[in-house]
Amino acid sequence: MSERILIVDDDVDSLKLIGLMLQRQGYEVLVASTGQQALAKAKNDRPDLIILDIMMPDMDGYEVCRRLRHDPTTQPIPIIMFTARAMVDDKVAGFEAGADDYLTKPTHPAELASRIKAILARSAAQNRAAGSHxxxxxxxxxxxxxxxxxxxxxxxxxxxxxxxxxxxxxxxxxxxxxxxxxxxxxxxxxxxxxxxxxxxxxxxxxxxxxxxxxxxxxxxxxxxxxxxxxxxxxxxxxxxxxxxxxxxxxxxxxxxxxxxxxxxxxxxxxxxxxxxxxxxxxxxxxxxxxxxxxxxxxxxxxxxxxxxxxxxxxxxxxxxxxxxxxxxxxxxxxxxxxxxxxxxxxxxxxxxxxxxxxxxxxxxxxxxxxxxxxxxxxxxxxxxx
The missing domain is CATH 3.40.50.300 (P-loop containing nucleotide triphosphate hydrolases)
Incomplete structure (x- = not known):
């Protein structure tokens, strides 16, 4: 069965574009347009990966990331921050909040796909190692x-x-x-x-x-x-x-x-x-x-x-x-x-x-x-x- 990826973005066009690209790659796609929706779906649906925007109306991506990392049920889920914010301070804040990777928009679809594949492979290896312990x-x-x-x-x-x-x-x-x-x-x-x-x-x-x-x-x-x-x-x-x-x-x-x-x-x-x-x-x-x-x-x-x-x-x-x-x-x-x-x-x-x-x-x-x-x-x- 294909991996599930949760896309979190308040931009409908971004949700559709990224979602279509992931579906063509064979992934199952979940979507959320607010921070609260993202937290609920991450907890209930347990996606294999989360692609998270920073700028959202109710709660920014940094706070969403921190809350996901604080909850034991969602803590292991890998997170890619995918945002238009390209300053070094923004990236540092993203990694400090708990992100596994940080990509700035616009990014070529091939690069996004390769990052996703690499993180999912690393996550699967970590899960196997965790299972052994x-x-x-x-x-x-x-x-x-x-x-x-x-x-x-x-x-x-x-x-x-x-x-x-x-x-x-x-x-x-x-x-x-x-x-x-x-x-x-x-x-x-x-x-x-x-x-x-x-x-x-x-x-x-x-x-x-x-x-x-x-x-x-x-x-x-x-x-x-x-x-x-x-x-x-x-x-x-x-x-x-x-x-x-x-x-x-x-x-x-x-x-x-x-x-x-x-x-x-x-x-x-x-x-x-x-x-x-x-x-x-x-x-x-x-x-x-x-x-x-x-x-x-x-x-x-x-x-x-x-x-x-x-x-x-x-x-x-x-x-x-x-x-x-x-x-x-x-x-x-x-x-x-x-x-x-x-x-x-x-x-x-x-x-x-x-x-x-x-x-x-x-x-x-x-x-x-x-x-x-x-x-x-x-x-x-x-x-x-």
Whole structure:
């Protein structure tokens, strides 16, 4: 599929002329005539390149460029400033705002085409390199009902405050992330998995990604029961995860409870597995069994972070120190019960870390995200995977 280029210019003639030239080159063209339109289209349509004029009525190109670079979801998009301003100071201002290249009008079409081709090639190479260093974290519960999805959503939201992050749930038929964040019946995963493997491309995935108001990007399953009947191959799921790694700095995958052929394959792709457990004898026994199974498929203890989730205050819960001894593994985090905050955040369709950032549980989620990020970078640097 051809690359998408967003042209931003308040001059209708320029839009038509440049757009026609790009279409003849085989590119898909998007247009915007104001700064606000440009920001909205860049965020929603995720073009592969932006050609940006400076002089516009509502917001100049410098400010548009700065805002695009400030937003994690649009920060990686290459930008060419294409303007009649030819002074050295104008060019310096453009590069300082974050432009990748600067061309002055009039420019021969062949030169513009060559600059576009060069920047797109460089961007593709950078995306491939970023994908090789992307952080993929799989969340799995030792049993159902532990809040594994809530944990994944909030860790992803915390990571997304600093780096482009995609949250996905490979749970067709039982996916609840879309419902919890106000997206209703989200069928992105089902749509992709209904395609032949050869058609599961980064662009196809991009077309199925939704964006939350917070900037967090989402590839979702729905809770429609019929989706549980989909024939899902681990190879297709693996392909989706690998492509996601080229589209974001962090990929967070909610796998729900228990180990399946599908979740096993995805966890093998991940740098880190976050295992949620509860402080009960039954829960810890199930966690022990799951850790043994993970070891059998090549996921060592060094690649596992255990999070103890307290769903309710109880004097009968196993103390965390004893839980560590039972599992023979340290706890990375302990999450406090916060049913009221969780309910309110779900009703608002906002992750807890953004809905009530000063809450104790929000700080626990944020700290966990920081520890996961730090640990995974260290693992990547030492090759300990």
């Amino acid at each position: 992307a952080l993929t974290v799989g969340f799995i519960g030792a049993k159902g009902g532990l809040g594994t999805t809530t944990l994944a959503v909030n860790v992803a939201a915390a990571l997304g405050q600093n780096d482009p992050t995609i949250l996905t749930d490979f749970r067709p038929g039982v996916g609840t992330i879309g419902l919890s964040l106000g997206f209703g019946r989200s069928t992105g995963i089902a749509n992709l998995l209904s395609r032949p493997a050869s058609e599961i491309t980064p662009r196809a995935i991009e077309n199925e990604i939704a964006t939350h108001n917070s900037g967090l990007r989402l590839l979702l399953s729905s809770a429609r029961p019929k989706e549980t009947l989909l024939m899902i191959t681990p190879d297709s799921a693996s392909m989706i995860v690998r492509h996601l790694r080229t589209l974001a700095r962090n990929v967070v995958v909610d796998l729900g409870p228990s180990l399946t052929r599908l979740s096993a394959r995805i966890l093998q792709e991940a740098e880190l597995t976050v295992l949620t457990v509860e402080p009960t004898r039954i829960g810890l026994t199930m966690a022990n069994d799951l850790m043994h199974e993970l070891d059998q498929i090549g996921i060592s203890e060094s690649r596992i972070s255990i999070v103890l989730v307290n769903r309710a205050q109880s004097s009968l819960a196993v103390p965390w120190q004893e839980a560590e001894k039972i599992l023979n593994h340290p706890m990375t985090a302990i999450i406090s019960p916060a049913p009221e905050v969780a309910f309110q955040a779900a009703e608002a369709g906002v992750p807890i870390v953004l809905f009530q950032p000063n809450a104790i549980v929000a700080s626990q989620f944020t700290k966990l995200a920081e520890e996961i990020s730090t640990r995974s970078r260290v693992m990547a640097g030492t090759g300990n995977t």
